[in-house]
Amino acid sequence: MINQLTAAIKKKDAPVVAGLDPLLSYIPDHILEQAFAEYGETLEGAGLAIWHFNRGIIDAVCDLIPAVKPQIAMYEQFGIPGLQAFQKTCAYAKEKGLIVIGDIKRGDIGSTSGAYASAHLGHVQVGSQSFAPFTEDFVTVNPYLGSDGVRPFIEVCKEEKKGIFVLVKTSNPSSGEFQDQLIWDAEHKEREKDHLYEIVARKVALWGQDHMGDEYSYVGAVVGATYPEMGRTLRKLMPKNYILVPGYGAQGGKGEDLKPFFNEDGLGAIVNSSRGIICAWQKEPYKGSFGPENYADASRQAVLDMIEDLKQAYVR
Amino acid sequence: MINQLTAAIKKKDAPVVAGLDPLLSYIPDHILEQAFAEYGETLEGAGLAIWHFNRGIIDAVCDLIPAVKPQIAMYEQFGIPGLQAFQKTCAYAKEKGLIVIGDIKRGDIGSTSGAYASAHLGHVQVGSQSFAPFTEDFVTVNPYLGSDGVRPFIEVCKEEKKGIFVLVKTSNPSSGEFQDQLIWDAEHKEREKDHLYEIVARKVALWGQDHMGDEYSYVGAVVGATYPEMGRTLRKLMPKNYILVPGYGAQGGKGEDLKPFFNEDGLGAIVNSSRGIICAWQKEPYKGSFGPENYADASRQAVLDMIEDLKQAYVR
Numbered sequence: 126m127i128n129q130l131t132a133a134i135k136k137k138d139a140p141v142v143a144g145l146d147p148l149l150s151y152i153p154d155h156i157l158e159q160a161f162a163e164y165g166e167t168l169e170g171a172g173l174a175i176w177h178f179n180r181g182i183i184d185a186v187c188d189l190i191p192a193v194k195p196q197i198a199m200y201e202q203f204g205i206p207g208l209q210a211f212q213k214t215c216a217y218a219k220e221k222g223l224i225v226i227g228d229i230k231r232g233d234i235g236s237t238s239g240a241y242a243s244a245h246l247g248h249v250q251v252g253s254q255s256f257a258p259f260t261e262d263f264v265t266v267n268p269y270l271g272s273d274g275v276r277p278f279i280e281v282c283k284e285e286k287k288g289i290f291v292l293v294k295t296s297n298p299s300s301g302e303f304q305d306q307l308i309w310d311a312e313h314k315e316r317e318k319d320h321l322y323e324i325v326a327r328k329v330a331l332w333g334q335d336h337m338g339d340e341y342s343y344v345g346a347v348v349g350a351t352y353p354e355m356g357r358t359l360r361k362l363m364p365k366n367y368i369l370v371p372g373y374g375a376q377g378g379k380g381e382d383l384k385p386f387f388n389e390d391g392l393g394a395i396v397n398s399s400r401g402i403i404c405a406w407q408k409e410p411y412k413g414s415f416g417p418e419n420y421a422d423a424s425r426q427a428v429l430d431m432i433e434d435l436k437q438a439y440v441r
Numbered sequence: 442m443i444n445q446l447t448a449a450i451k452k453k454d455a456p457v458v459a460g461l462d463p464l465l466s467y468i469p470d471h472i473l474e475q476a477f478a479e480y481g482e483t484l485e486g487a488g489l490a491i492w493h494f495n496r497g498i499i500d501a502v503c504d505l506i507p508a509v510k511p512q513i514a515m516y517e518q519f520g521i522p523g524l525q526a527f528q529k530t531c532a533y534a535k536e537k538g539l540i541v542i543g544d545i546k547r548g549d550i551g552s553t554s555g556a557y558a559s560a561h562l563g564h565v566q567v568g569s570q571s572f573a574p575f576t577e578d579f580v581t582v583n584p585y586l587g588s589d590g591v592r593p594f595i596e597v598c599k600e601e602k603k604g605i606f607v608l609v610k611t612s613n614p615s616s617g618e619f620q621d622q623l624i625w626d627a628e629h630k631e632r633e634k635d636h637l638y639e640i641v642a643r644k645v646a647l648w649g650q651d652h653m654g655d656e657y658s659y660v661g662a663v664v665g666a667t668y669p670e671m672g673r674t675l676r677k678l679m680p681k682n683y684i685l686v687p688g689y690g691a692q693g694g695k696g697e698d699l700k701p702f703f704n705e706d707g708l709g710a711i712v713n714s715s716r717g718i719i720c721a722w723q724k725e726p727y728k729g730s731f732g733p734e735n736y737a738d739a740s741r742q743a744v745l746d747m748i749e750d751l752k753q754a755y756v757r
Contacts, residue, residue, distance in 0.1 A: 146553070149567065157568075166568030198549055198556040202565045204574030205521055205528070212521070232583060233514055233546055234613035237462070240514040249518045251465065252473075252482030258520030267548060269585040269608060271615035292585060297550035299587035306640060307625040321637065324622060 133191030144399025153417030172206030227261030296349025296372030374401030380434035391441025449507030460715025469733030488522030543577030612665025612688030690717030707757025
């Protein structure tokens, strides 16, 4: 799957992932009204609206980009019907040739991490039957619990030829509270050797060696666009690991700021935009040209502009 | 809810939470057969079996203990039907007077953490209607993303009078990889000042001040029974925060080892056992006395024995 991701990025010349993180306030009235006409103002109605909204965006951008990244929290908040919309969105995106990165940020220990991995990337056994409950190609994983929490994901990834992105340095303002702590190296009696995010990155590089594709590992990292200097350091610490870069657009990152995240081969990074793509119809500079009926066209235009902007970030 | 938790612990004299983390291999054949007869060997069949299994245990232990802790990964692995079993389990436990701690270990940033909080502890708005998708009283939260990731949970907790337990030092063998890193204090130019888990604990104490019950905060911490020395340190750093203690029993912790986790008032800790309770019928010393038909009675006996064992850990 990491080879497919690389191939798709090259073919479409677009290291772009569209974040499908829908709020009901992003969805045009005509879609909401149709869904509520069918199910009322219920969780089912919300789920149907989200699924229809996503389908429109997927149809409009699937030829331009390699991947989508649905954020499961935005579905989980609508309970079971929300999670059914998540499943439908994943399945439809795959049908349209897109790679699906489930932004689930799960992480636990041992068999519990194994259960999350089976749920989202693998299969679960019921008697003599086997089922794939959710069907992402990659998921994001929280590293706080250490190798015990991450390795069960990698084991499932090996079986399924799928991958993970481990949170290393997140894009939010307070990510530094713990991630930027300076680590005292007790063994070498050195101070200020590494920040925590560098310690995590070294582990990602190590874990990644266990499950390599042709050029890159199936184990990637999440590093926020909002921290390009740290991106430069982390790029070097994890040369064989893809970096999933959130924080472009709405959170402040720009194309030219993203150079540090790419390798010299022009690969190794995939940049996410969520609100910048899915809310384009509500925002400048697209608002004037696209009405709610054309929300998906606005998303397409936003993707085209993002692809162009990102060309400042890499040479291939 | 934290006052209710304290009251229930006092009333039942049992700082015990039963971890409802079912695998199909823990479930007696007669329950599996009945579920598969209805739905076949499907995810629905698995969900039904889990729900019936849990119901039996809840019935058998609800008068003895204050709370249960379903681990959502074990339900999520069975997809939508698994998550429906999770919902039914939570609802039934509450009906039986138990407090429900959802072991979800979620954590993201800003509005995304807010969405998880709404999903599990709060309400979500659909048009003019409001829904509570999942209905836990407490959830576990991963702190790696910092205050941005945790505060949205606390905001929802304030509205709903609910609480969280933040992962501080987890019970697994590799929890030290990141959590035990020694932090260099750049401001005071001191070395070996704190481990990361202590930095996180200080934040938990700080976050907790924002949402206090009568004696304890609605913001608690997770610290593994397997690290009693660290428990001692962390107990002092978080005097007003409940500690949820996993790792008792199957993971190796014993009653007498748990003294450091309790305050002098005999409160402030609640100890989880999962396999030790729900698999009691399959294990010594209960195996000989209880058959599969009496699995829930074995769980009750295991709870009674655990309550007795824990009396070595606190004086009230």
